[in-house]
Amino acid sequence: MRLRLLPLTLALGLAAWAAGPRQDQKPAEKPADQKSAQPATKAADKAPVKKEIVGSETCAGCHDEISTHFKKNPHYILETNKKRGWETKACEACHGPGSVHAETNSADDIRSPKNMKASAIDEMCLACHKNQSTHVGRLQSSHARNSVPCTSCHNMHKTGAESTAEQYKKASGINKQCATCHMDVWAAFQKPHHHKLPEGAMSCTGCHNPHAGFLAQNNRLSSGQEPGCFNCHSDKRGPFVFEHAPVRNEPCSVCHEVHGSVNPRMMKRSEVANLCLECHSNIQSPPKGAAIGGIPPAIHDMRSPRWRNCTICHQKVHGSNADRSMTR
Numbered sequence: 079m080r081l082r083l084l085p086l087t088l089a090l091g092l093a094a095w096a097a098g099p100r101q102d103q104k105p106a107e108k109p110a111d112q113k114s115a116q117p118a119t120k121a122a123d124k125a126p127v128k129k130e131i132v133g134s135e136t137c138a139g140c141h142d143e144i145s146t147h148f149k150k151n152p153h154y155i156l157e158t159n160k161k162r163g164w165e166t167k168a169c170e171a172c173h174g175p176g177s178v179h180a181e182t183n184s185a186d187d188i189r190s191p192k193n194m195k196a197s198a199i200d201e202m203c204l205a206c207h208k209n210q211s212t213h214v215g216r217l218q219s220s221h222a223r224n225s226v227p228c229t230s231c232h233n234m235h236k237t238g239a240e241s242t243a244e245q246y247k248k249a250s251g252i253n254k255q256c257a258t259c260h261m262d263v264w265a266a267f268q269k270p271h272h273h274k275l276p277e278g279a280m281s282c283t284g285c286h287n288p289h290a291g292f293l294a295q296n297n298r299l300s301s302g303q304e305p306g307c308f309n310c311h312s313d314k315r316g317p318f319v320f321e322h323a324p325v326r327n328e329p330c331s332v333c334h335e336v337h338g339s340v341n342p343r344m345m346k347r348s349e350v351a352n353l354c355l356e357c358h359s360n361i362q363s364p365p366k367g368a369a370i371g372g373i374p375p376a377i378h379d380m381r382s383p384r385w386r387n388c389t390i391c392h393q394k395v396h397g398s399n400a401d402r403s404m405t406r
């Protein structure tokens with residue numbers, strides 16, 4: 079399933095990406111241009127006024143509070159740094175040329191993310207941030223193939239406790255944000271055996287890159303092509319002399335419920351034998367069926383509870399350097 083879907087997902091993702099700029103520019107720019115053109119034509123039959131850059135000081139004249147707070151925004155560097163092309167005009171890096179708006183004061187005459195399509199917002203932000211590496215992974219796109227824009231998770235002009243930059247300093251702040259939409263996932267973390275997210279000891283971004291990207295499973299963080307799990311559980315990475323094939327070839331979630339589980343060790347099955355036998359069955363019909371042939375060998379007598387507790391003997395179930403049967 080996973081393997082067959084991957085190329086399709088990739089293709090769709092790439093297609094959406096390639097088509098993105100062209101599709102997006104039109105809806106994003108056209109309505110604004112039309113609107114700004116209409117009043118002008120109606121009022122005086124004049125040609126549409128060309129919007130020009132006026133500089134942040136002009137904006138500050140009317141948007142005093144936002145402009146003052148902006149000095150603490152990481153984007154303030156645009157205002158002061160000569161090399162980035164927006165010195166003294168940082169507001170317009172995102173909001174576009176403001177000359178018309180500064181005269182009309184109309185919301186229709188300024189590029190305002192509040193009224194923009196998700197994909198257009200992403201495009202605006204990615205103009206600068208694309209391929210930037212962050213500690214949650216490379217910034218390749220927004221979320222869920224650009225249907226959830228940057229601004230659902232990053233606010234720009236909020237300050238103090240209301241600012242997402244401030245909230246994200248704590249794992250609990252990130253989790254709260256993700257949980258607002260992914261309530262079912264958050265519910266899984268309330269099960270008895272879980273990664274310690276409800277306790278605030280780690281966050282969703284430990285395993286997911288919120289900025290989607292084009293990797294398998296879209297959001298999974300990995301170093302190289304490996305599961306992000308190894309960032310913390312490096313002992314499971316190996317390389318082992320005797321590997322357990324599924325640990326190497328399948329996602330960890332073939333055996334574990336990674337968000338949370340009612341079973342100890344976050345196992346998918348309450349009884350370990352049931353889990354192992356999903357792959358190691360080769361069960362023959364009774365009376366022989368009580369013992370499984372082939373893999374595992376027939377000495378394993380499934381009638382006896384002793385043999386059903388597989389990991390009592392196969393202790394190194396993720397891989398072993400000592401024994402092919404992974405018993406030590």
Ligand code: HEC
Nearest residue numbers: 136137139140169170173176180183184185188189190192
């Ligand atoms: C002369 C005063 C004035 C100036 C100068 C001015 N604005 Fe505004 N701006 C306003 C007013 C009034 C509104 C509220 C419009 C409304 O709600 O209809 C507004 C609204 C906005 C909005 C929100 C639009 C929305 O969808 O609600 C943005 C964004 C904005 N201004 C950005 C800017 C930027 C950037 C500059 C500088 C290039 C600027 N403004 C300069 C008066 C001004």
Ligand code: HEC
Nearest residue numbers: 137141144145148153168169171172191192229233234235
């Ligand atoms: C990095 C991009 C960016 C820069 C730079 C920026 N803004 Fe904004 N602005 C936004 C976004 C995104 C929003 C939509 C609200 C939000 O997500 O916080 C917004 C919203 C606004 C609004 C509407 C606020 C509201 O709540 O209705 C105004 C007014 C505004 N910006 C003015 C400014 C001014 C003035 C500057 C320069 C001092 C500026 N912006 C710089 C991205 C930016």
Ligand code: HEC
Nearest residue numbers: 152153155156164171172202203204205206207228229232
């Ligand atoms: C004109 C270029 C430009 C645009 C457009 C832009 N940014 Fe930025 N952004 C920057 C710069 C420069 C910084 C400062 C940190 C850096 O150098 O990476 C920054 C910083 C940030 C940070 C904080 C990073 C940190 O290390 O703390 C976030 C989050 C962010 N931007 C999100 C956004 C979002 C969301 C948008 C769209 C609404 C946006 N940016 C649009 C240039 C831009």
Ligand code: HEC
Nearest residue numbers: 200203207212213214219220221226227228231246252288
């Ligand atoms: C689903 C929510 C979500 C969406 C959508 C999203 N982000 Fe983020 N972003 C986060 C979280 C969470 C972090 C990690 C914050 C942290 O750990 O400090 C982050 C980190 C970042 C950082 C690095 C900040 C740092 O401290 O290293 C930048 C820059 C950034 N995002 C920009 C963007 C841009 C641009 C977009 C849109 C293309 C976007 N984000 C969309 C949730 C999101």
Ligand code: HEC
Nearest residue numbers: 221222226230255256258259260282283286288295296297
């Ligand atoms: C504004 C709502 C919203 C927020 C906030 C949000 N997401 Fe999402 N997320 C979505 C939507 C919509 C999808 C696509 C539909 C789906 O698969 O559920 C999605 C998809 C995902 C997927 C991929 C699911 C798949 O099957 O490929 C992961 C993983 C994910 N989000 C993690 C996160 C994380 C981590 C955060 C917090 C940093 C977060 N989300 C915040 C709305 C949101």
Ligand code: HEC
Nearest residue numbers: 253256257260263264273281282284285286329331336337
């Ligand atoms: C310990 C690592 C880890 C943490 C922490 C984690 N996830 Fe996941 N998540 C995964 C893995 C692995 C998968 C893929 C599961 C699979 O293959 O069936 C996944 C799948 C998902 C999916 C898509 C499938 C589904 O189960 O709905 C969403 C959405 C998601 N995670 C959201 C979140 C959110 C939101 C958080 C934080 C509240 C979070 N995850 C925390 C590892 C993690």
Ligand code: HEC
Nearest residue numbers: 271273274280284285306307309310330334336342343344
């Ligand atoms: C950011 C670090 C981190 C990442 C990434 C991570 N884990 Fe964990 N994991 C932990 C910690 C810490 C514990 C111990 C939790 C506790 O206190 O019981 C743990 C415990 C576990 C346990 C044992 C739970 C128990 O009841 O003994 C399993 C199984 C597990 N993780 C699987 C995974 C899988 C699978 C992934 C990848 C999808 C993953 N982890 C990713 C940090 C992480």
Ligand code: HEC
Nearest residue numbers: 305307308311314324325329330332333343350389395396
């Ligand atoms: C073939 C099934 C299987 C796969 C695949 C698997 N595990 Fe496990 N895992 C187990 C079993 C069974 C236990 C319980 C062992 C015990 O009770 O001694 C366990 C226990 C754990 C534990 C907690 C005890 C310990 O040894 O630290 C962690 C952490 C863990 N697994 C992480 C992972 C990670 C990370 C992956 C993916 C690389 C993974 N597992 C893949 C079956 C599996």
Ligand code: HEC
Nearest residue numbers: 322323324332350353354356357388389392395402403404
């Ligand atoms: C997702 C399927 C899957 C699950 C679940 C699974 N295994 Fe395996 N296991 C395999 C495969 C595939 C091999 C490699 C068989 C081969 O090379 O012939 C293997 C090999 C083994 C081997 C022998 C190693 C060797 O090279 O001969 C042992 C022992 C083993 N598994 C024990 C277990 C135990 C114990 C469990 C339950 C905790 C378990 N397995 C769960 C798929 C699985």
Ligand code: HEC
Nearest residue numbers: 351354355358373374375384385386387388390391402403
């Ligand atoms: C009492 C200890 C014990 C228990 C319990 C046990 N095994 Fe084994 N298992 C062994 C030993 C010892 C071997 C090696 C036999 C050999 O080399 O001929 C082995 C071999 C295997 C092999 C084949 C390894 C190979 O090299 O071909 C598989 C697969 C296997 N066991 C799976 C399981 C499963 C699944 C369970 C639980 C249902 C289980 N075992 C329970 C001791 C145990």
